Amino acid sequence: MKIVTFAKHVPSSVVTPRIAHSGDRIDEDGLSHEVNEADLYAIEEALYQRSLHKGSVTAITIGPGRAKEALHIAYAKGVDQAIQVVDEALRGVNPVLNVMAAAKVVKKLEYDMIFAGIQAEDDLQGQFGIGLAEALGIPAVTAVTEIRASPGEKVATVMRELGGGFKEEIEVDLPCLLTIQFGIRRLRYTPVMAIVRSRSRKIEQVTVESLAIPTEGLQGNAPLRVMKLSYPEDGGRCELIRGSAEEAARKLVHKLVEAGVV
Amino acid sequence: MDHALVPAREVFRHFPALLVVAFYLISVVAVGVFAYGLWLRIRKYCAGRPANRFDLMWRRILGAAWTIGGQVTLRKRDSYAGWAHALIFWAFAGLFIGTLIIMVDHDFLRPITPALQFWKGTFYLWNSLILDLMGVGLLVGLGMMATRRWRFGLAQLDYSRPDRNPGEYSRLGYVRDDQVFLWGLFVIGATGFLIEGLRICADRPPFEVWSVVGWQLANGIDALGLSPATASRLHLYIWWLHAVLALAFVAYIPYSKAIHMLVDMANLLFRDELAGKRLPGIADGAAAMGYRGLADFTWKELMDLDACTKCGRCHIACPARAGGWPLSPRDLILDLREHAEATLGGRSWLHETRVRQVHGAVAGGLIKGETLWACTTCLACVEACPVGIEHVPLIVQMRRTLIEEGILDRNLQDVLEKLAHYGNSFGEPGHNRAKWTQGLPFKVTDARTEPVDFLWFVGDYASYDPSLQEITRSVARIFRKAGLRFGILYEAERNSGNDVRRVGEEGLYQLLAGHNVAALARAQFKEIVTTDPHSYNTIKFEYPAFGATYSVRHYTEVIRELLETGRLPVRRRLDAVVTYHDPCYLSRYTEVTDAPRAILQALGLTLIEMGRNRSNSFCCGAGGGRIWMTDAGAAERPSVQRIKEALQIPRVTYFVVGCPKDVTMFRDAVKTTGNEGRLQVKDLIELVEEAIGSDGDSCVADVS
Ligand code: SF4
Ligand code: SF4
Numbered sequence: 020m021k022i023v024t025f026a027k028h029v030p031s032s033v034v035t036p037r038i039a040h041s042g043d044r045i046d047e048d049g050l051s052h053e054v055n056e057a058d059l060y061a062i063e064e065a066l067y068q069r070s071l072h073k074g075s076v077t078a079i080t081i082g083p084g085r086a087k088e089a090l091h092i093a094y095a096k097g098v099d100q101a102i103q104v105v106d107e108a109l110r111g112v113n114p115v116l117n118v119m120a121a122a123k124v125v126k127k128l129e130y131d132m133i134f135a136g137i138q139a140e141d142d143l144q145g146q147f148g149i150g151l152a153e154a155l156g157i158p159a160v161t162a163v164t165e166i167r168a169s170p171g172e173k174v175a176t177v178m179r180e181l182g183g184g185f186k187e188e189i190e191v192d193l194p195c196l197l198t199i200q201f202g203i204r205r206l207r208y209t210p211v212m213a214i215v216r217s218r219s220r221k222i223e224q225v226t227v228e229s230l231a232i233p234t235e236g237l238q239g240n241a242p243l244r245v246m247k248l249s250y251p252e253d254g255g256r257c258e259l260i261r262g263s264a265e266e267a268a269r270k271l272v273h274k275l276v277e278a279g280v281v
Numbered sequence: 282m283d284h285a286l287v288p289a290r291e292v293f294r295h296f297p298a299l300l301v302v303a304f305y306l307i308s309v310v311a312v313g314v315f316a317y318g319l320w321l322r323i324r325k326y327c328a329g330r331p332a333n334r335f336d337l338m339w340r341r342i343l344g345a346a347w348t349i350g351g352q353v354t355l356r357k358r359d360s361y362a363g364w365a366h367a368l369i370f371w372a373f374a375g376l377f378i379g380t381l382i383i384m385v386d387h388d389f390l391r392p393i394t395p396a397l398q399f400w401k402g403t404f405y406l407w408n409s410l411i412l413d414l415m416g417v418g419l420l421v422g423l424g425m426m427a428t429r430r431w432r433f434g435l436a437q438l439d440y441s442r443p444d445r446n447p448g449e450y451s452r453l454g455y456v457r458d459d460q461v462f463l464w465g466l467f468v469i470g471a472t473g474f475l476i477e478g479l480r481i482c483a484d485r486p487p488f489e490v491w492s493v494v495g496w497q498l499a500n501g502i503d504a505l506g507l508s509p510a511t512a513s514r515l516h517l518y519i520w521w522l523h524a525v526l527a528l529a530f531v532a533y534i535p536y537s538k539a540i541h542m543l544v545d546m547a548n549l550l551f552r553d554e555l556a557g558k559r560l561p562g563i564a565d566g567a568a569a570m571g572y573r574g575l576a577d578f579t580w581k582e583l584m585d586l587d588a589c590t591k592c593g594r595c596h597i598a599c600p601a602r603a604g605g606w607p608l609s610p611r612d613l614i615l616d617l618r619e620h621a622e623a624t625l626g627g628r629s630w631l632h633e634t635r636v637r638q639v640h641g642a643v644a645g646g647l648i649k650g651e652t653l654w655a656c657t658t659c660l661a662c663v664e665a666c667p668v669g670i671e672h673v674p675l676i677v678q679m680r681r682t683l684i685e686e687g688i689l690d691r692n693l694q695d696v697l698e699k700l701a702h703y704g705n706s707f708g709e710p711g712h713n714r715a716k717w718t719q720g721l722p723f724k725v726t727d728a729r730t731e732p733v734d735f736l737w738f739v740g741d742y743a744s745y746d747p748s749l750q751e752i753t754r755s756v757a758r759i760f761r762k763a764g765l766r767f768g769i770l771y772e773a774e775r776n777s778g779n780d781v782r783r784v785g786e787e788g789l790y791q792l793l794a795g796h797n798v799a800a801l802a803r804a805q806f807k808e809i810v811t812t813d814p815h816s817y818n819t820i821k822f823e824y825p826a827f828g829a830t831y832s833v834r835h836y837t838e839v840i841r842e843l844l845e846t847g848r849l850p851v852r853r854r855l856d857a858v859v860t861y862h863d864p865c866y867l868s869r870y871t872e873v874t875d876a877p878r879a880i881l882q883a884l885g886l887t888l889i890e891m892g893r894n895r896s897n898s899f900c901c902g903a904g905g906g907r908i909w910m911t912d913a914g915a916a917e918r919p920s921v922q923r924i925k926e927a928l929q930i931p932r933v934t935y936f937v938v939g940c941p942k943d944v945t946m947f948r949d950a951v952k953t954t955g956n957e958g959r960l961q962v963k964d965l966i967e968l969v970e971e972a973i974g975s976d977g978d979s980c981v982a983d984v985s
Contacts, residue, residue: 033702033710053702207687208694211701211788212563212570 020074020170022065023125023133026093027055027111028086029141043245047110054089057136059096061199063206064166065134066097072170075099077128081120082111087222094217095209101220106227112142115241116232118150123230125155131170133196137162148198159196160189164203168193288488289401292387294480294516304524311528318535321627322544322587328625329580334551345550354549354667358897359594362429368422373466373542375415376473379408406491413477413494419470427463437593444607444652454631455591458538461631465530472523476516478502483513536630541590545668548588551581557660557673558870559822563681563787570787571681573642575621585670586618587627595662595672600900605916606655610662610672613648617675620647642686644679650688651912653679657919658783658905659865664896673783680785689784696909697786704775704793706909707745711772714739717750718769721757728768732805735760735767735839738797738820740813741776742941748948749941752964756812756836759969763843767810773800777816779866782823784906794819798827808832810839814866814873814940815904821871835867837939837965841876844883851972854885858932859963861888862923862947863898864940872896877939877965884972889930891923899923901946908942920950928960935963 030036030045031053039046065076078093080086081104090101104111104120111117125133133155135148145161152159165178173193180200181187191197260267260274293301334341348354352370356363386400400408430438440452478498481489490496502512534540563570572578595610596602602609620639622628639647653676662672683689689697699708718725728736737760743753760767778793797820801809809831811817821833843849859881867873874895881888893899902919917925924947927936936951938944947962 031702051702205691208684208689208697210570210684210786211792213685213788215788216568 020068020072020131020168021129022068022074022076023128023130024058024062024065024076024078024093024098025121025135025147026058026062026078026080026089027136027139027141028052028080028082028089029055029139038248038250042247044112045248052085052088054092055136055139055141057138057140057199057201058089059136059206060201060203061134061136062093062096062098064199064203065132067204068132068166068168072168074131074170077102077130079104079121079124080111081106081117081227083107086111090222091214091217091220092209094220095213096207100223102223102225104227104230105224108227114142114144114146114150115243116227117147118154119232120227120230121147121151122154123232124225125151131173131193132168132175133157133194135196135198137198137200145198148196152196155196157194157196158191159198160191161198162200163197164200166197166203287401288403288405288486288491290405290480290486292383294520295513296517307525307528311532314532315534318532318540318627319543322535322540325587325621325625325627326580326583329578329583330576332579332581334553334581341550345546348549349546354669357667358665361425362592365422365425365429368418369426369466370422372415372417372419372422376412376419376470379412379415382408406488409489409492409495413474413492416470416474417494420467423463423467423470427467430459430463435593437597439593440591442612443602443605443609444612444649449635451634454629454633458629458631459591461533462538465526465533469523469526469530472519472526474498476519476523479512479516479519482507483509483516485509533630536628538590538629540629541588541668544584544587545590548581548584549669551584552669553581553671555822556671557658557663558818559826560674560677560782562826569682569685571683571685571785572644572675572678573682575624575643577678578621582671582675583621583625585675586614586621588668588670589614589618590668591615592667594665594667595670598661598665598897600657600659600661600902600919601655601914603899603916603922604902604919605914606651606912607649608652608655613652613676614670614672616647617643642682644682645686645688648679650683653683654690654693654910654912655907655914656680656905657865657900657902657907658780659900660869661865661897661900664869677783677785680783681787682785684785684787690910690912692911693784693906693909696906697781697784697789700776700781700793701789704796705741705745706776707741709745711775714744714774715769715771717744717753718757720750720754723761725757726766726768727771728804728806729770729773729800731768733766733768734807735765735810736801736804736806736808737767737769737836738777738809738811738813738816739769739774740811740816740941742945743812744774746941746945749944752941752944752966753812755964755966755970759840759849759966759973762973763848765839765843768804768806770800770804773803775800777813777819779815779819779823780904780906780908782819783904784909794824794827798824798829801829801831808834810834810836812836812941814864814871815942818866818870835871835873835876835939837867837876837880838873840966840969841879841883844880849969849973851884852974853972855968855972856885856887857934858887858889858930859935859937859968860891860927860930860933861894861937861939862891862901862927862943863895864938864943865898865900865904867939868898869896877937880965880969881937884968886935886968889933891926891930893926899926901943901950903942903946908946918950920946921954923947924950924954924956924960928956934961935968936960937963937965937968939965 029052030050033051034049036045036050062078069076076098077100078090078098079102080089083106087103090103093101102124104124109116135151138145149159149161160177160179162179163177164180166175168175170193174190175193175195176188176190177197179187179189260270262270352363352367355366382400386398390397440455442450474494477492477495479502481492481495481499482502589611591611593611599608599610619633644653656676658673660673696706700706703709704711705714726733739753743749775793775796777797778790781793782790809820811820811833814835817833817835820831861877861881863874878888900919901923927933936947938947944962944964951957951960951962
């Protein structure tokens with residue numbers, strides 16, 4: 020079974036992001052990046068499926084030069100092939116461009132299934148997988164929590180968890196696209212050495228430009244535009260009530276009444 | 282005959298020529314079997330990966346000669362076994378040399394010309410006396426060992442395994458091997474005396490009074506009413522029994538635990554003094570880190586496996602075993618040995634039966650993951666092993682394989698990921714590392730921008746753990762009070778990597794250590810002082826591999842000096858009974874055991890030692906990354922066992938430690954056992970501050 024997965028290189032929480040002067044994006048300077056966690060689950064699941072059905076797993080990233088690191092990690096996890104779509108202009112953050120670029124690349128590959136993370140941590144859009152399935156004309160199932168594939172019969176049974184513990188079982192024809200829910204299986208540890216070793220492995224690179232994607236409608240004149248980013252509002256305030264136990268309790272009740280809680 | 286005048290004896294007394302030939306034939310066969318067995322073992326070691334253990338050869342030789350000659354490691358902490366072994370060792374060596382003398386005299390010198398022979402006259406008499414005494418030593422030593430082994434009921438000699446159910450294995454082979462070895466030697470020694478007695482009884486050469494034991498035996502035989510003729514005939518039979526047993530023993534050596542006589546000498550000669558303290562790196566371009574199979578073992582490690590005598594000293598010292606985890610360093614070595622013997626040859630005749638088949642990697646297969654993860658890398662096994670076996674590097678190598686395979690505790694995985702992202706095990710942003718300093722009335726110098734004398738490497742726990750930060754501030758206040766020019770690296774400091782390396786995550790270790798080395802290179806300082814003994818170890822012994830050699834001290838060493846030179850005057854002598862727990866990384870690893878004790882004394886405290894102290898300290902259970910793992914053992918936690926050990930001391934009020942992880946572990950143990958009222962866990966620095974006074978003023982007039 021041949022599986023295609025994606026690894027988006029997103030800012031990590033180690034460094035708190037700062038909003039760029041333009042106000043519509045975050046400043047790349049000083050950021051540190053990591054692989055989008057949901058994508059890691061998709062890759063982990065793909066590797067698990069490969070262990071059951073043989074075949075291969077390909078990982079693709081779309082982003083600027085640094086995004087290569089996401090593929091080193093994918094290699095360290097155990098994927099067989101890695102492709103980077105080099106996007107210096109939009110740095111892999113434009114969902115529309117990402118879908119179009121991915122569709123172009125995937126069309127040249129053989130695949131039975133495509134696993135995408137349920138959403139990306141940086142924009143939380145959750146549209147990439149669905150958009151890609153649409154562009155490729157294959158069925159998509161979202162938020163999958165369990166996969167039983169029968170590549171011979173070209174069909175898979177997948178499970179989705181609905182709210183309140185309800186579950187839904189879906190049968191889907193292959194090839195298909197599944198967006199993978201967090202926690203589908205435990206992420207195995209990736210040793211630093213494995214990442215270092217995989218730095219010397221081959222990454223196929225194609226540039227966005229070479230894919231001849233129509234760029235009108237992607238930047239300034241796009242039908243959908245980010246207008247402004249803003250910092251989180253200061254969270255609740257914390258106040259220390261001093262004094263003896265009774266005194267403090269009295270003050271507390273007073274404050275609660277004041278605040279209209281009681 | 283003139284031999285009645287010159288003291289001597291016939292080697293083959295009254296033997297027909299045919300029997301003499303038969304004796305030589307059997308000897309050749311025995312030596313042949315011995316040589317073959319030895320060759321099998323040597324061939325096995327030669328198949329191992331290279332390891333450089335040929336440096337400083339003279340030091341090695343002298344060191345090994347001292348250890349072996351003085352039976353130093355054997356006598357340590359077990360004088361009974363040590364002296365019994367010393368008796369056997371020296372007697373065996375003496376008797377062996379005695380036999381060699383006869384061989385040289387009779388088989389080499391005599392054929393050249395009898396005029397060269399020296400085994401006669403006065404030499405013969407002294408030789409007889411000494412060898413008789415050696416024989417007694419051998420039998421007494423063996424008798425002591427037999428009593429110890431089969432009468433004392435010692436835990437270290439119990440072969441049951443903590444990691445298997447009783448039905449899953451049989452170690453009867455080990456028991457038989459012990460019996461054959463001990464009783465075999467005993468019978469050989471006893472028959473040696475018997476033939477001497479019979480010969481003296483038959484011939485009564487007057488000078489043989491020098492063979493003190495033989496002479497008395499002859500008297501005894503006389504008293505039994507045996508005629509000289511019968512004694513003479515019996516002598517022939519017993520002589521053959523003795524000879525055949527002795528030669529069979531020679532043949533038996535390389536196929537049994539008796540091989541320890543040779544392998545262990547070599548093992549002590551080639552041991553690494555820094556085993557465990559300085560772990561091996563990873564070869565450039567290695568396909569994967571760690572040990573997947575025997576092909577990854579170095580020749581010294583293969584030799585280690587054969588060297589084990591099953592003495593069990595490591596087994597009883599191990600905190601993981603004591604805490605009910607499925608790890609015994611002895612069994613780990615024995616499992617690997619059985620595997621190596623079965624795969625690479627050079628096998629003992631009597632061994633463990635029903636050994637598990639190995640599939641896949643040795644780590645996680647033959648040696649279970651739980652077993653490897655149980656180790657606290659406390660080094661007690663390496664320290665206790667009388668024959669220089671190096672368990673800890675092996676365990677870490679196998680852990681590296683587990684890390685590669687992703688077989689690790691979930692919590693540990695989280696912590697490693699935090700360390701990779703944030704550079705500390707708490708998953709806190711780097712800029713919070715020096716937040717603890719905000720509670721100080723002064724600013725701690727930033728060693729990145731200002732030169733200092735002491736660069737204080739604070740460590741993760743002391744920096745981030747809110748319950749330890751007051752202790753950390755205490756160190757800062759005392760340093761300031763003494764007028765030290767000290768500084769810290771602020772957010773440029775990372776976890777030192779000591780325990781990350783011992784977990785087996787070598788790549789992450791390299792990252793962390795590389796980062797620290799680079800940060801240290803940008804600072805100007807004279808020496809490093811650490812609060813954390815774990816950091817101390819890796820900075821001292823392992824950072825030099827990054828091309829960075831520093832002078833490092835633990836804060837207790839610095840404070841001792843300050844107290845002794847009067848730079849820190851004790852204002853209020855403390856009056857309490859305390860006990861001191863030696864942290865593994867401060868006692869066994871970096872060998873700092875005097876400084877903390879000197880401080881306690883200077884403060885006026887009464888120190889009463891626990892039974893296990895200094896290099897024999899008992900681990901709190903936190904080392905080697907164990908503090909990040911959650912699996913529980915089947916018995917009482919080591920920290921709880923240790924607290925109970927301390928509580929046996931009458932009137933003890935403080936349990937003093939010198940390691941931030943110890944404070945955490947033992948405060949928890951005191952709390953969970955409900956002993957808060959009886960025993961208080963104190964970091965040394967807290968007591969120092971109590972005695973020195975905690976006001977912010979400096980004792981030195983001019984600080985900066
Ligand atoms: S280092 Fe300590 S815990 Fe590990 S095997 Fe040796 S004695 Fe046991
Ligand atoms: S490893 Fe060393 S200490 Fe442990 S049983 Fe073997 S010889 Fe004894």
